[in-house]
Amino acid sequence: MKAGGHKYWTAQRDGEVRLHQETTSFANNMPITVHDMFSSTAIQYANYTALGSKHGDTWHILTYIEYYEQCRRAAKAFLKLGLQRFHSVGIMGFNSEEWAISSIGAIMAGGFSVGMLSTSSPKTCQVIVENSEMDIVVVDNDKHLQKIIQINGFLGRFKAIIQYKEETRTQLENLYSWKAFLDLANSVSDDTLDQIIDSQKPNQCCAVFYNMVTTTDPPRAVMISHDNITWTTAATAQSLSFKSPAEGQEVLVSYLPLSYMRSQIFDLWIPISVAGALYFAGKDALRGSLLDTLREVKPTLFYGVPWVWDWLLDQLKTSQLSSAPFRKKIDKWAMQLGLRTLKRQMIKQMHPQVCLRLFRKLTFYLAEKLTFNQARSFLGLHYCRQLFNMGMGLAGTTLDYFLSLNMPIFQLYGTPECTGVHTLSTPGHFRLLSSGKALPGAHTNIQKQDQDGIGDIHIWGRNVFMGYLNDEENTQEKINLQGWMHTGDFGLLDADNFLYVLGNVGDIITLSSGEKINPNPIEERVKRNIPIVRYVMLVGQEAPYLCALLTLKCQINTQTGEPRDSLTSEAVACCRQLRSQSTRLSDIIYYRDPLVLDFISQGIDAANAEATSDSTKIMKWILLDMDFSIAGGELGLNTKLKRAIVAKMYQTEIKSFYSEESLYS
Structure with missing residues (x-):
């Protein structure tokens, strides 16, 4: 074995590990x-x-x-x-x-x-x-x-x-x-x-990151080596x-x-x-x-987690809403053109007629001058060559909004156990909804695939961590003898090795019938059909059917980081389109705004119409009286939903779903 016969992992603070090196790739860098x-x-x-x-x-x-x-x-x-x-x-x-x-x-x-x-x-x-x-x-x-x-x-x-x-x-x-x-x-x-x-030595530990696994277990100490940092940094910078x-x-x-x-x-x-x-x-x-x-x-370069992108979107929409009517018409035309053009480019469906391509190029240039550049300048991002989302669950409507302004947001995938980065999307390597390709010299493998190619994501590379400090049992479960790391996430690889992350094993809901449900695509369907909704959390563990907790898009309190009662300008604009005068979450919940509640109910029905089976339909739902936030404890640093914490916070509401009477249905 290389590196003095060391294993690929250790749980000792002074331990040394074997590096994930290959002889003919970036993985063999000094x-x-x-x-x-x-x-x-x-x-x-x-x-x-x-x-x-x-x-x-x-x-x-x-x-x-x-x-x-x-x-x-x-x-x-x-x-x-x-x-x-x-x-x-x-x-x-x-x-x-x-x-x-x-x-x-x-x-x-x-x-x-x-x-x-x-x-x-x-x-x-x-x-x-x-x-x-x-x-x-x-x-x-x-x-x-x-x-x-x-x-x-x-x-x-x-x-x-x-x-x-x-x-x-x-x-x-x-x-x-x-x-x-x-x-x-x-x-x-x-x-x-x-x-x-x-x-x-490069294969010794130099930093420890604490990862909260559950609300009851102590945080796991992720040991990161010098080589984890220097190699991952170099591979990311090159990509x-x-x-x-x-x-x-x-x-x-x-x-x-x-x-x-x-x-x-x-x-x-x-x-x-x-x-x-x-x-x-x-x-x-x-x-x-x-x-x-x-x-x-x-x-x-700029990166954000989903709620930061939503916040920037709201700042832009607030600015646009205050524009003159003629400016609004120009922006609407430009954004529609931008979204059509860029989506066509991304899926490589450019029209073969040269004259039409030239016309589109000229109109796109005009849209860029009139609208796109102004939006970038407003956000201070006019020198940015790349924009990244660092958390899972960025709404498709948010992605489309920034794409329509010629600001594509690229996705990456990584956990603390792989030094934060494993796959990256770049302008040259991009697929819609994909997290991109693995860093040069790193590898991705999908184990236990079903008929659709979906399975457990395993990774290999010099970005894989050393082990959990003082925790040999969990380290051995995480990294096998060949150095492959089980991420705990599941997804698929396409024919060109683009990774699509579809959820976490811990998120799976097992109904009383024994059927296992991945909540993530269902939650995304709901958000797509109800643009006023920020977060959706499905519940139904060991229950006969699925139900949902919903939050609406609310402004952030600038002093505490907690959500306000006031709706975002995007949410208010949606209410106006429904002919609702609500501007606050309390207007909708406590006064039971029928226009908004009917809109949400129709959105749930539309999401259910796309369901592949009755067991993946949402039977009941409730609108919560506060949006989720990092400060409130419902979200992690990368805005990943802390499902166990949310379930505990709203256990009364969840129990009501499965009683004879429900709050909404």
């Missing part, structure tokens, strides 16, 4: 550590912009050589504080240069970088601290500090706590400001740090044809939590790999300031 990748960029592109942070009305810029030196200072300071090899540094706070420097500094010092969600409960934080053997924790403000103090009082294990935003208001012996922390580096030599850096200076510098905006694996790949590691410029959005980005940042920074 393995390197995170430091190797960073130092190479810092030397070659020393004076290019690396990080940008807004301080008041001005941007504070770090060049690559400054960024690298700051990470080295942080690493030496961590060593001074007593960070042990293969122990962790926890980081809790909004994305910032201090977050990035702490993470990379911890890795350079021979520890693990561990991102901690600010929404995690003290109990969850305690599990993470104990499991990862956390020596030091870095927080951004006093609110997060107080949460850590609760854990510190119980465990008494932290060697230091570092606060990098706001002045420290709490007196603690082991509490350091950011400046005081970095000053500790002065007493640690470069040689001491270099010896630790040189001892690190997306990213540029490096002086050919051109990529520009990205960081706003989704860096404790999320995929965010780290795109925000921290890809910019380092290609010497891109990363700008941090303000902490109120998801409360409305993101648009201002995008317009100012002008990114060359």
